[in-house]
Amino acid sequence: MPKVTLHKGGEVFVDDVDPNTNLVVRAGIKKFPYPNLAYKCGMGKCSTCTCRVLKGGEHLEAPNWKEKRQLGDKLDEGYRLACQLWVSEDIELTQDV
Ligand code: FES
Numbered sequence: 001m002p003k004v005t006l007h008k009g010g011e012v013f014v015d016d017v018d019p020n021t022n023l024v025v026r027a028g029i030k031k032f033p034y035p036n037l038a039y040k041c042g043m044g045k046c047s048t049c050t051c052r053v054l055k056g057g058e059h060l061e062a063p064n065w066k067e068k069r070q071l072g073d074k075l076d077e078g079y080r081l082a083c084q085l086w087v088s089e090d091i092e093l094t095q096d097v
Pocket residue numbers: 024039040041042043044045046047048049050081082083084
């Protein structure tokens with residue numbers, strides 16, 4: 001099972017998730033990374049769920065058009081929209097407060 005590590009506000013939250021997991025969908029049903037992952041629309045429109053990938057980004061699909069529109073050059077710095085990611089391998093993320 002993929003291990004997800006989320007850095008937020010100086011704390012680190014870790015849990016295992018099922019393969020092919022969307023972290024915003026999980027938070028929406030109040031499972032890890034709820035309540036620590038900030039998100040709103042879940043549809044790639046608001047950028048509230050923006051995270052920077054620290055490790056494991058090589059296992060993710062390439063950014064889609066919604067991420068390109070919302071994040072632009074920040075994609076090159078490792079930022080992604082958590083609501084657009086499907087996690088199947090270990091990943092480590094940080095989200096600004
Ligand atoms: S929750 Fe709105 S863009 Fe991800």
